[in-house]
Amino acid sequence: MMLSWRLRRAGHRGNKKRLGDNLDMEITIPTHFRCPISLDLMKDPVTLHTGITYDRENIEKWIEAGNETCPVTNQVLRTFDQIPNHSIRKMIQAWCVENRCYGIERISTPRIPVTRYEVSEICSRIVVATQRVDEKKCQELVVKIKNWGKESERNRRCIVENGAGCVLAASFESFASVSMEKHVDLLGEILTILTWVFPLGEEGQSKLGSTISLICIAWFLKSGDLSARQSAVLVLKELLSLDQRHVKAAAKIEDIVEELVKLIKEPICPSATKASLTSLYYMLSASVTSSEKMITRFVELGLVLLLLEILVDGEKDICEKAMGVLEGICxxxxxxxxxxxxxxxxxxxxxxxxxxxxxxxxxxxxxxxxxxxxxxxxxxxxxxxxxxxxxxxxxxxxxxxxxxxxxxxxxxxxxxxxxxxxxxxxxxxxxxxxxxxxxxx
Structure with missing residues (x-):
């Protein structure tokens, strides 16, 4: 069985001289270069213990869907380990290069995904570095996790599923309690990662929802650069969505409300504005007594006028959140x-x-x-x-x-x-x- 790519005139103007008028010719992809699941050219070929090679993304989706057999042989998978097939990958890359004049791009060499063992090991090392108050070593490890997360969504899932969020929240609280100014770079890096590692688990929530952690988040909202302020408000929003006790604790922290309103008054990006509005909405819904005090602060800070300004021209998501806050105020x-x-x-x-x-x-x-x-x-x-x-x-x-x-x-x-x-x-x-x-x- 063969699969063909038909070249079309649009997007291949640079090949006119080489191809002449035959711009509708077909390029045949060798069968063993195609994933048995999607029938597309494999970008990251991996082999199961059954001997069949698949594209990593497709076989991972197959396994995550609850399937426990090899799609081709129907054998029960004794292990879900996926071994990178470098030989096939190099052959595919060579084939792409040979056919580049037909508009076929060379697939990049994929990075090997992080494993749960690597995540567990680096988390253990962060715990030790935190206990020793070794900022340099801890920051080195935190940056490694950050870089893993940038590589792929799969890496992020692996990091989250193996408890990195709880470890990072504990490290954040520990270094914040020592000195925010002294450890500002490390704390900022941890905040950046915390934006995508929720949920944290009960222990992680407790560490990040502690008074010292909330004071540190408020400090970043007030004193951090634009990136740090954005990370701080995104983390705060996620934390407040988890439990009412975090909402009540945050409401007691001086400057949090003022800085959230300031992010609405002087927006730095749409995601920060949405997170600020959502956080204010959670604070309004804490309790009747606390919401009355909160509304008084909102009114004094001119929030009603800001909300109306947003509602005149705001996009759908921001309008919905601004309306929710305004309803609570009323x-x-x-x-x-x-x-x-x-x-x-x-x-x-x-x-x-x-x-x-x-x-x-x-x-x-x-x-x-x-x-x-x-x-x-x-x-x-x-x-x-x-x-x-x-x-x-x-x-x-x-x-x-x-x-x-x-x-x-x-x-x-x-x-x-x-x-x-x-x-x-x-x-x-x-x-x-x-x-x-x-x-x-």
Whole structure:
């Protein structure tokens, strides 16, 4: 059985002189160069104990899917070890070079994936170096893990599965307790790796969620370079998502909230902005008592205005997170008072209904419901403004197209509130704009 590659005119202009007009000729790939699973040219050929050679990526997917037999021979695999087949790989590379004039690129020599034994060994050495407070040796080992992770997603999985996260979290806490300034380079390297080694396990969470570790993360948020600040906020977001106790502990650390808001006010990259918003959302959901205090801090830092600015132009993911934080803020009287004083909030909320995503629509309806239900100002206040901006029509459409039970309930209540003023006003249509409004920032 043969497999052919058909050369097409596009992308092979440099070969016109050599090929002449025969640009539709076919190049035949030798059968033994193809993976038996995908039938594609192998890039990293490995051989199982059954003697059959496969492309490493394909056979790993086969094994990870729960299969315990060789795909070709159907023999039960006594071991899942994969031995690199250097002979076949060199033959494939030579064939690619011979056919480079036809647009075939030479496959690169693959790096041998890291093994669980190598990960376990290096983790043991990090533990020893940490106990001795040997920063130089520890950093050397940490950088090695970092480089392994850069090589492939498979390496990252192997590192995570073999407990590196817990070891690194313990090392982070230990060196942070000695001196953050003195060990800043090592701590920064560990933070970079911690962004992709979650979950850490119970012990790892305990180490990274300790007071000294959180103080160190806050220190990086405030004093680190752009890369370190990004790593710090990504790690913090992952940690807060694991357990409410980490949220409560982080809320007590001075500067964390201020620095998260600062990352929103002065963004360094979209991922850092999303992580900051998510972290603030977790902090709002900690408890009724702590969230009231948290909202007070948010209001004092001008977060409501920042969220509205994000909502005007933000992309989908950022809008969803900003809406979630804004909804939490509007749970408190103080948060609603700030919202009432901002001329942009109702137009923005109405504009986002049925425009960005189902989640944004749910948050928009929920915030409007909270604002309208609790507005005791004369002449309707928010209710009248929402009605003039076409909210009544949008809610009717929303109920027709369908939504969640809670959103349906709140939309129905909103319609009842709006209906009290509907006959007295000349309502706007769905295309109502808010270009005439001046932003308060």
């Amino acid at each position: 749970d408190s009287k103080q948060g609603r008072e700030v919202a009432y004083s901002n001329a942009l909030i109702v137009p923005v909320l109405v504009k986002k209904i049925l425009r960005v995503s189902d989640l944004v629509t749910e948050f928009s309806v929920s915030i409007l419901w909270k604002l309208c239900k609790n507005d005791n100002r004369k002449e309707g206040g928010v209710v009248v403004e929402a009605l003039q901006l076409g909210t009544f029509q949008k809610l009717l459409v929303l109920l027709q197209v369908g939504c969640g039970d809670r959103t349906k309930e709140r939309a129905t209540e909103l319609l009842k509130l709006l209906n009290l003023y509907r006959d007295k006003l000349d309502c706007g249509d769905l295309s109502t704009d808010f270009k005439y409004l001046k932003r308060p920032f």
